[in-house]
Amino acid sequence: MELKKLTEQQLAERLQPIFEHLHQNPEESWKEVETTAYLVKLLQEEGFQPQTFENMTGLYVDIGKGTPKVGFRTDIDALWQEVDGTFRANHSCGHDGHMTVALGAILLLKELEATLPGAIRIIFQPAEEKAQGAKLLVEKGVVDSLQFLFGAHVRPLIELQDGTYAPALHHGAAKHFTGKVDGMEAHGARPEQGVNAIEVAAALIDGLKRIWISPTESASIKMTQIQAGGTAINIIPGSATFSIDARAQTNETMEALTNGFEKVVKAVGTLYGISIDYQVDAHIAAAQVDDTAKNIMKQAIIGVVGNEKCAPEVVTPGGEDFHFYTYSKPQLQTTMLGLGCGVTPGLHHPKMTFNQKRLPTGAKIIAQALLLALQQVEGREES
Structure with a gap:
């Protein structure tokens, strides 16, 4: 299966207002009420049936028929920090970009939904910054049926050059x-x-x-x-x-x-x-990168942007709540895409900025990785 119908320019035009809304309306951990409502409305308008939770923010949506075996997780919360002398919620860790990538992948996969060999789950997780959201989603069974789970994170220039992409992030x-x-x-x-x-x-x-x-x-x-x-x-x-x-x-x-x-x-x-x-x-938890998942991500990167823009795996001292999924479910095969988009001055800096033009590319890579993983899962079951 190939992603052909939406060009990167068309996708960029669809995603730009989405990113701007998310960037301008940050909400701190466990208070992502309006963010959740916005995502639900957007997905419903695209014909999906997003699933929310009774006692917490966040949601997930399935694309395709059957029990989902592969998935992508994005974080939705912002940091609470001082910006220009005032404490407020602020998207200085790139979660606005991660949500945009997730929505871009959904738009791409929607074009192939009728021909998908199985189902894909996209998870919008709250409270990543407090390292609490993944634990509750595990408890709620959101990842129980999954064999592969992918994530993504924008990276600073000291780790990845702008316009390059890494198939794994080894967080501490x-x-x-x-x-x-x-x-x-x-x-x-x-x-x-x-x-x-x-x-x-x-x-x-x-x-x-x-x-x-x-x-x-x-x-x-x-x-x-x-x-x-x-x-x-x-x-x-x-x-x-x-x-x-x-x-x-x-x-x-x-x-x-x-x-x-x-x-x-x-x-x-x-x-x-x-x-x-x-x-x-x-x-x-520290990253426990699965070799098969990493190779799938590498294949997706090369397929979308070419071998010359596929960077080596990144080892970083920062932490990520994403890795709690594998820590709790060791059988889950995971990796995170490193999105080289020129983050400056750095993650969590109140004035952090990055090259938004890389988001549609990130969405195409994630969508391709999900398709490749789904084909591998379905191939295993048939054999």
Whole structure:
């Protein structure tokens, strides 16, 4: 099957107003109400039957007949950040572009819907920035029937040249811990009568530095927030809250960091004779790229833009909630398209921009990858 009916120029003209609307109407995680409504209306106008959720934002839509075996996932939320002195929702991670790519792929696949050998599922996932959306969609069974799942992400110039495309993104793992130190207040003149929460936190920081990870593995763990004490300087603070950011290139290394953190907390708590409570607020799994899915994506890239614009796989320290799907469902074959579109100054920068002309190309690559995967799945079942 080939994508012939819509030219890239025609597709670009269809997608431009869609991108502009999504870009100008960002919504933060779990508040993507208007975004969801806009996507539903757009899909219904194209003759599809999008499926929403009773208790959360986001949706999915199936193209073709039968149980979907292959799919594409896009994120729909924006970041909450300061822009020109005002905090607001802002699409500085490219999710407006990812949604546009997804909708472009849908428009392309619509032309072939009657002849598709099976069904394709397009997933519009909320709360990627909070690393929570994928987990809930897994729990709701949205990916249960899928054998292949693809994603896409715009890339900065330091990783991909504008106009090139990578068949895999090897994101790292991340964990965010928050906790509380329960010490004991005392007069500043009698520190021996209390347990200084700041000193406990300092011991935690020192302990984190002593977590040994092989030098061949990329990893870091550090305290990024601490709050303790009031307005009085002469009071030993008895309580403190803290946040920990952990990063690792692989899930195995993240497990080693987590075990080390737990040992540090236990040792420091025993040393000071107090309790230190903590919880995991977010867990982003590292990429587990499937070779077959990667080769399908590579074939799609070459088929759309040629071999010279197919870039090598990208290894990046950033995290992506997409990889939680494979972390939860190891049998799921996944990869992410790296969309080289000249992201500057960088992802999450409040003034981030990129070359929007690459979005129709990204849509064609994704649509082609979905077709190739569907043909492979149907071929397996027939044999």
